[in-house]
Amino acid sequence: MSQNSVGGDVFFVLLGAILVFAMHGGFAFLEVGTVRQKNQVNALVKILVDFAISTVVYFFFGYAIAYGTTFFVSAAALSGGAEGFAPQGLSLVKFFFLTTFAAAIPAIISGGIAERMKFIPQCMATVALVGVAYPFFEGIVWNGNFGFQAWLEASFGAPFRDFAGSVVVHALGGWIALAAVLLLGARRGRYDRSGRPVxxxxxxxxxxxxxxxxxxxxxxxxxxxxxxxxxxxxxLVAINSLMAMVGGILAALVVGRNDPGFVHNGALAGLVAVCAGSDIMHPIGALVVGGIAGALFVRGFEICQNKLKIDDVLGVWPLHGLCGAWGGIAAGIFGTEALGGLGGVSLISQIIGTVSGAAYAALAGFVVYGVLKSAVGLRLSPEEEHMGADLAIHKISANPESDLLR
Structure with a gap:
């Protein structure tokens, strides 16, 4: 029975890893559909290459920083023959699962910096972010490193709760992306001479x-x-995820005035927000959290693009940064027993953890992309940007056969 239980857990976590790995295809096609045709190939290549780089650096460096475990032992030990490694390779599929989370950081950022970012500097940023910056904060929240969680629990009655990464993954990616977008600047032609959006x-x-x-x-x-x-x-996690998703869709439909881009991103906004408290909220609370997130994304996107003049192409800062931060705080509201949740959560801890995550991510983003901007530059040349990243970087377009007929 013990072997059957472990085998079931291996399959369960492996299936989760495969599902989250498939999400990276979703990141790719969301970007493909949003950017102009001359940048579609670049979108597809970026997501895949970033995943490969993320896996390598997380295997050799990131996982050890977050959890103190390295893989420099024999295959027999990795499969459960050594202390710290669960039987039947359960620890290995958990690494695979967590790798798909880590690789979401550059996948999120990719949408914000689309259409004008150089390829090699972005690969270099992925090494720094997934190899060091992300696992440092991941270990603090999910492994109790440096006593931050213990301090919150002792001071406010509960640690910072982020069950599936509203802040650890999404807000972190979104606030890093904001820094990258600000350093990169707007796409050519996005705003006219008077600053009005085009x-x-x-x-x-x-x-x-x-x-x-x-x-x-x-x-x-x-x-x-x-x-x-x-x-x-x-x-409960499944039904809460479902309710937050539909809440985000319906709110984005109304607030976004039937815009199909807002509707499809509204679903994602709801899911981003519910991650933190999906294991403790009541489904009605999850519906409200998702609905607020859908509206927050629409308004955040409009303010970001039109008032602040921040050319975040896919709106990753409002979607992941703002909605992720909302999710971290919302877990401390709708996870309480007073609102039908399971309890065991502190609003003060949620606010401190969320603000700390956003501030850390913005700082990390400015450091990593600021150093790269000074050292090697971030942007394509005006000629390359006009040509499109597909031809400028990859020497092929999304429809090469059609190009031959021109």
């Missing part, structure tokens, strides 16, 4: 919608399989 329509709403659907489906692995075992799995 509309750049998405290239393909069907591709955008496919990306959203892939992310929504994979998100149930992202949230539910965070439990780490069959015994700890909870249907």
């Amino acid at each position: 509309g750049i329509p998405p290239s393909s709403l069907p591709w955008l919608a496919l990306g959203s659907w892939m992310l929504c489906v994979g998100w149930f692995g992202f949230n539910v399989m965070t439990a780490g075992s069959l015994e700890a799995a909870s249907g």
